[in-house]
């Protein structure tokens with residue numbers, strides 16, 4: 001699989017968060033973002049005319065927390081919520097999850113290694129600290145799904161999630177691409193997880209560039225090793241975009 005090329009000024013850049021911008025950590029709140037990342041993102045966004053968005057399974061509020069003080073266009077909860085480049089928000093109606101929360105909370109109370117993450121309209125059951133309970137978690141979430149017909153089950157990195165069926169990172173990318181300043185640009189998507197595969201397919205169908213971060217089977221045609229390699233690519237992309245801007249300046 002190929003190393004990704006560097007982008008031109010006509011690129012629209014979409015970046016996943018966990019496992020792409022930040023290394024996977026033991027706990028969702030234990031994530032650390034390298035100090036160079038936020039300034040690089042801000043500079044890249046400026047060089048691309050604002051056409052840079054974070055597309056994550058996390059709520060946008062958490063992305064803002066980790067990248068503070070930067071607030072980028074973003075899609076959160078796998079696309080169930082979206083903050084456009086003009087600052088306007090779009091949210092899918094949040095399904096009521098009360099009917100299933102009790103049994104999932106009881107499962108986590110019985111097994112302290114499990115972690116239930118309640119998002120607006122979605123739930124993630126983490127078993128990173130109790131990998132032997134994967135089967136039990138899958139059974140519990142499959143049972144919960146039967147009571148939530150508008151939800152879909154999604155596997156991630158040592159997590160099983162229930163998210164609105166209508167939400168997807170592919171749909172979020174297409175929605176950004178219909179708007180200024182993303183419209184008319186070539187889409188690029190970097191992601192590390194199976195939850196990013198639909199977005200990989202979406203950008204490649206539009207003659208864009210999909211980059212898988214890390215190991216694993218993927219439909220993406222490009223790959224980098226880890227978030228540190230993504231950070232290095234961002235720095236090189238910035239240098240190339242700055243040189244292109246310099247060349248494009250009118251001579252006196």
Ligand SMILES: O=P(O)(O)OC[C@H]1O[C@H](O[C@H]2O[C@H](CO)[C@@H](O)[C@H](O)[C@H]2O)[C@H](O)[C@@H](O)[C@@H]1O
Pocket residue numbers: 016017018019023024025026027028029031055056057058059117124126128156157158159161193195
């Ligand atoms: O779409 P992403 O930005 O990649 O978010 C996917 C999920 O990431 C988080 O969970 C994962 O990362 C945690 C921190 O590294 C890790 O502890 C966990 O095992 C991973 O599954 C987040 O907690 C989820 O809400 C996101 O959906």
